[in-house]
Amino acid sequence: MSRKANIIMPADEEDPQINRGIALDNGNPELTEADFQVMTPTVEVMSALT
Template identity: 65%
Template sequence: MSRKTNIIMPTDEEDARINQGIALDRDNPEITEADFQDMKSASEIAPALAKVRRVRGPQKAATKRSVSLRLDQDVLEKFKSTGPGWQTRINEALRRATVAH
């Protein structure tokens, strides 16, 4: 399956009309270099809002528990080297070990 999209670029005339519309929009002017220099960070303007941290909502059915586990460095590196999903693969290996015993 191809992921290429057919992007149609505007002609020079269309681009000029778009830029003219942007220039005439009084409610949303183009940001200048001076505007950038005057900007403040969100934590300066609204510190309470800037500290809001989004967290994952509750699971519909709690099927797993978060635990702290110490593993040998070489074992951990081996699983991590296999890429994303390494924690799931550790879980699968532990499940196979419990079934075997």
């Protein structure tokens, strides 16, 4: 028995609808390159907590 998840990728024609939904979700904006530049790697955060 495989432990891999069965991932179903969206069809190309579904992408515009998905992207509209993302754009409308103000509470969960898409991350930008600038956002990634100021993030702290999880391993550093977790090691500081232990």
